[in-house]
Each structure stands twice: as structure tokens, then as C-alpha cells.
Amino acid sequence: MLTKIMLITIEANYKFMNYLILAGLFLLSPIPQISPSIAPSSPVTLMAQYNPNQLSFEDAIAETQALLEKMASKSIPDSEIQITITNLVQTQTGARGFFVTYLTDERPFIDSPSKGIIKALQSSPDIVGELLVKNLVMSSASALAHRRNQDETMAKGSEQVRDRTLYLIKAVKLPIVNEKLQEMEKSLTTGQGEYEAFLERWGYDAEQKKVMKSAILEVKH
Numbered sequence: 272m273l274t275k276i277m278l279i280t281i282e283a284n285y286k287f288m289n290y291l292i293l294a295g296l297f298l299l300s301p302i303p304q305i306s307p308s309i310a311p312s313s314p315v316t317l318m319a320q321y322n323p324n325q326l327s328f329e330d331a332i333a334e335t336q337a338l339l340e341k342m343a344s345k346s347i348p349d350s351e352i353q354i355t356i357t358n359l360v361q362t363q364t365g366a367r368g369f370f371v372t373y374l375t376d377e378r379p380f381i382d383s384p385s386k387g388i389i390k391a392l393q394s395s396p397d398i399v400g401e402l403l404v405k406n407l408v409m410s411s412a413s414a415l416a417h418r419r420n421q422d423e424t425m426a427k428g429s430e431q432v433r434d435r436t437l438y439l440i441k442a443v444k445l446p447i448v449n450e451k452l453q454e455m456e457k458s459l460t461t462g463q464g465e466y467e468a469f470l471e472r473w474g475y476d477a478e479q480k481k482v483m484k485s486a487i488l489e490v491k492h
Contacts, residue, residue: 324362331359331368339376353387360395366402374406374432382435384442392443400447404455405469406436407490408483412475415482433486440490449490456487 326334338355341347359365373381392399414429440448451465458466459480475483 326359326362326365326368328364328368331365332372334359335369335372339372339378339381342380343378349385349387352385353391356388356391357394360392360399363398366395366398370402370406374435375428382438384439389439389442392439393445396445396447399443400445400451403436403440403443403448404451407433407440407452407486408455408459409473410436411482411486412473412479415479437486437489452487452490456484459484459487 334355338347338352342352356369359369410429410432414426414433417423417426417429440452454465458464458470462470470480
């Protein structure tokens with residue numbers, strides 16, 4: 272039992288660090304050390320133990336990992352999947368923990384989100400919309416950076432995050448996402464606007480900004 276818990280903990284930490292490299296989010300928060308005590312056997316059990324408003328980043332990662340295991344074994348109905356993710360994305364911390372784990376999972380079922388997943392993401396448009404937009408452009412820029420470093424494996428990983436994010440953006444059909452994409456495109460073009468500080472913080476160059484704008488254009492097609 273202890274070995275199983277340790278494996279879950281190690282895998283959750285690995286996925287988190289992998290996501291930081293893929294999407295370039297390492298400055299958003301310190302890398303958490305996930306305690307074995309928060310690696311539950313089921314997402315429903317964890318949700319019963321934690322108030323969504325009190326859920327830590329580590330808890331959200333562990334809960335999402337447990338949820339994905341249930342999804343992989345097809346032992347959880349879509350209605351419960353929807354409830355779990357809905358609770359996660361009600362806070363910035365929970366939503367980030369969810370996307371950290373979900374977008375980087377290597378299993379192919381992630382590429383075909385259920386209706387429950389889409390409805391859950393639609394339940395928190397402001398938080399989800401902001402993260403989807405940033406994930407889209409950051410993973411696009413990261414793919415280019417990895418190719419410059421001749422790391423094709425990591426470049427493809429970043430592209431997978433980008434493609435999954437693009438799919439979710441089109442699937443959730445949130446008006447606020449389109450608004451934020453327009454603002455992001457404006458900042459990429461003019462160097463001003465809502466995302467001026469965000470772009471300056473990461474120091475993207477002209478070529479990276481070009482691929483970021485290309486990713487935004489893909490949403491419209």
C-alpha cells in the first residue's frame with residue numbers, strides 16, 4: 272500500500288515538473304512537495320475531505336491524478352467526473368492543479384474529453400478562460416524554444432499541451448475566452464494592453480510572439 276502511494280506521489284511530482292517545462296509556468300508558484308497523505312484512492316474520497324475553497328495546489332494535483340486513474344479504468348461515471356472537475360476549477364489554485372495534471376497526461380483518452388469535462392470547465396469561465404489562453408500561447412512559445420535547443424521530445428510535448436488546449440478552447444465555447452484571446456493578440460502585436468506585463472515578464476522574442484499569434488489564429492479556424 273505504501274509503495275503504491277509513493278508511486279502516485281512520484282508520478283504526480285513528475286507530471287507537475289514536466290508541465291512546468293512544457294508550458295513555462297515555473298514562475299507562477301514554487302514546486303510543491305506532495306505528501307503521501309494526500310494521495311487518495313479515489314477522487315470522490317478526496318473531494319469529501321476537502322472544501323474546494325481550501326484545496327491546495329498539491330491537493331488538486333493529487334485529486335486530478337486519482338480522477339484520471341478512475342477514468343482510465345472506466346470505473347467512474349461521467350456525472351462524477353463533472354462534479355469533481357467542477358469543484359476543482361472554482362478556484363485558481365484548483366484549476367491550475369487540474370490543468371497541470373490533465374494536459375500532460377500521456378494517455379490518449381485525454382484527447383477526447385467527455386461532455387462532463389466540458390460542462391465542468393464551462394462552470395468557471397473567468398478562471399478557466401484565463402488559464403486556457405495563457406496555456407495556449409505559452410506552450411506554443413515553449414515548443415519553439417525546445418526546437419532551438421534541439422530537444423524534439425520536449426517540443427512535441429509542448430505541442431501536445433498546445434493542441435489539447437486548443438481543442439478545449441473550441442469545445443468550451445466561452446465568450447470570455449474569445450475576449451481574452453483578442454486582448455492577448457493585441458498585446459502581442461502592440462506590446463501594450465492587458466497582457467503587456469505578462470509578455471514582458473517572460474521575455475518572449477519576435478519569433479516566439481509570431482508562433483503565439485499563429486496559435487490564436489488557429490482558434491478561429
